[in-house]
Amino acid sequence: MLKFCLLLSVVLMFQAGRACDGNNEAEQLAAARQESDEYFASAYGFDSAPWGSSYYQPSARVQGYANPYEGRTPQNRMQPNYNPFKKYFASSTGNEENGQPEGRFALGGLGANIINTGLFNNRFTPANTWRPFSSLSNRIPVTVNPNFNSPLSNFDACTSPSGDAGICAPGSVCSLFGGRPSGSCILGKVCCINAITTCGGTVTLNNTYWQSPSTPISVPSTCALTVRLDTKLVEQLAKPICQIRLDFVSFTTAQPTLGTCTDTFMVGGATTRAPTICGDNSGQHMYLDVPSSGVTPTDVQLMFNFATGTTTRAWNIKIAMLPCGASYLAPTDCLQYFTAATGRIRSFNWQDATGARQLNNQDYNICFRTELVASQKASQICVSACTVTVGDAFSITNPAAQGVDAPAQNALAATLSAVGTTFVDANAATLAVCLYDFLLIAGGKDANGVEADRYCGNQLNPAPLLFTNALLTIPTPGGATTSVQVCTPVKPFKLTYRTDGQETAVTANPPSVPFAATADTGVANVPGNTGFCLDYQER
Structure with missing residues (x-):
């Protein structure tokens, strides 16, 4: 009998310990979730307090008029009380948007999209050309959680101290996209300046500069760049694109012969009919209409064809992607x-x-x-x-x-x-x-x-x-x-x-x-x- 009592006591103590552990497990899970939130908030420069602050309210505008176009989205477009990480982590309140239980898939969606932003692929070369897990992005679909809001999609525009246009992004993300930090933005982000100096590349980021290679250009030759517009790309997810603006910061090619260009710059893939140009066009610009990238993905080609000759060829073209519905879009058919x-x-x-x-x-x-x-x-x-x-x-x-x-x-x-x-x-x-x-x-x-x-x-x-x-x-x-x-x-x-x-x-x-x-x-x-x-x- 004594042995039975001792055995029973041991069993009861063991069950009591499991019950206590269960309560601790819930607390530990909540603590871990909070730490996870804080980790990603810190990693991506998010601080919940400023979003609800009155300091970031949109400024008043004259009725019927928008601010003059500057080729970028104003930084103060953030909505009050907007939390870009709202859907990334499970919530215990049950008040998620549309009442849908998203907590189980949210973190997976975040991981998939971090991978697809360039951590493990080579879309944003030449900055980081070594991608040991390039195939991993194909195994984690973005559509696991189609309703998420990615912090990488909120790339508000900025201007560096030197006057270059860029995008606001965390410093680590800027380096992953191949950009260089120049100046600072709100929420601890940097003004990321993205430039491509090669031929045959692809652009998916707003405010990207296409610059002529530092080495002399061989002639005759062709140098082309593709501007890819697709809302399936994380960096374009929140803003379908309807126009591209090209700003020719600098542009020098051979002069025409009797009005006909021997060196040519041409645009393909846009619905706007852009003429072939050459010569000196620094300070000029073009607006290019494209179908909404939310409906039809579009590749717009920018191409130089260089004829023989010793003329200096150099260019620096800023590529701005303008979202559908923006007040600063050019009217249709206006180059x-x-x-x-x-x-x-x-x-x-x-x-x-x-x-x-x-x-x-x-x-x-x-x-x-x-x-x-x-x-x-x-x-x-x-x-x-x-x-x-x-x-x-x-x-x-x-x-x-x-x-x-x-x-x-x-x-x-x-x-x-x-x-x-x-x-x-x-x-x-x-x-x-x-x-x-x-x-x-x-x-x-x-x-x-x-x-x-x-x-x-x-x-x-x-x-x-x-x-x-x-x-x-x-x-x-x-x-x-x-x-x-x-x-x-x-x-x-x-x-x-x-x-x-x-x-x-x-x-x-x-x-x-x-x-x-x-x-x-x-x-x-x-x-x-x-x-x-x-x-x-x-x-």
Whole structure:
């Protein structure tokens, strides 16, 4: 009996110990979960308190107007009380979004997406090219928890102390993506500057710089880059992309020959029709429309083709990915978009320099956002030729005497404006004026109310006058010998620039080529076309 009692006591003590251990196990699990939360919060720079702070409330904006476009998403877009790690860990409250039990799969989803961000693959070379677990990402699907919010998807834009655009990210993540930290962001993150200096790479991060290689470029050769847009990528998950903006921080290639590029820069894969360009285009930009990456993944190709020659080739192109629905998206079919009340616009390859610079086969729209002027929406936009030192501010198509190759006549006519589409000369021949190369300003008028839509020649002037040379009896299409300010009230504010595929004389071949035109360049005493440089002002 004594032995039985002792045995029973031992059993009861053992059960009591298990019960105590059970309570401790729950407490240990809760503590471990808290430590896990704190670990990931620390690793990714997350602090729950600032998100609910009034210091990060969006600033007030004028009704109907957004901040001027800067190629990036403002840092203060964070929502109050937003916790990007909310769904990553199991919650004991049961108040998860949509009431769905996600705790069992949340950590697995986080692990899958950390792997897919570049920890174990080579999407973000050349920073870390050794990926010993490159196949592991294919074994852990992102769709384990499709409702998660990844901290890596909240890459708000930033500007480094040197002026470079970047993204805010934890320092460790910046290095994994191949970037370099430059400056700091809120929540302990760094301003990560991402640059690619190779040909044949792929870009998936916003505000990436594509820079020319440090080694000399061999010619003839091709250098291309792919911009991949797909919301299945973690870094693009939260923001479907609808536009790309290219900022040519620097851009130098060979000059064209009679308007035709020998070195070429081309864009493929976008719905926007971007012209082929070359020459000097530093400070220019392009907006490229693409289908929403949330619906259709898209690969946009940027490609340089270099011909033989010793010309210096160098570029630095900032690639900004603009989310669908953003207030700073350019209107559809606008290759260039300006969002200030005043500024300057230039045709591609225009420079304040001598020599022919106009490019062939240009066909694109230059658009302007309607701004507030004296607290009211602008009612018109005015353009005028910019001030130059050695170049020509406006030179589109030679307005010389059609059908006459007299040096004196050509030299004089080259200073005139030219408007309209056709002209009948003394021989009753119908010849082209502003039909093949022109700048279209719908409803454009001068200070006297003289109106014209198409502008070409060597002056910006709508005067539809005819000049008769004292030495010759053949009238010359053209007008005043000086440029004037041209204004239009037509909205939306937009200019259209078009050139044909040649600078030589156009031979009539009806109906495909209805009217003949003289050469734009190479004529005696007539300088080659340079394009245009215009200052604009909304009023």
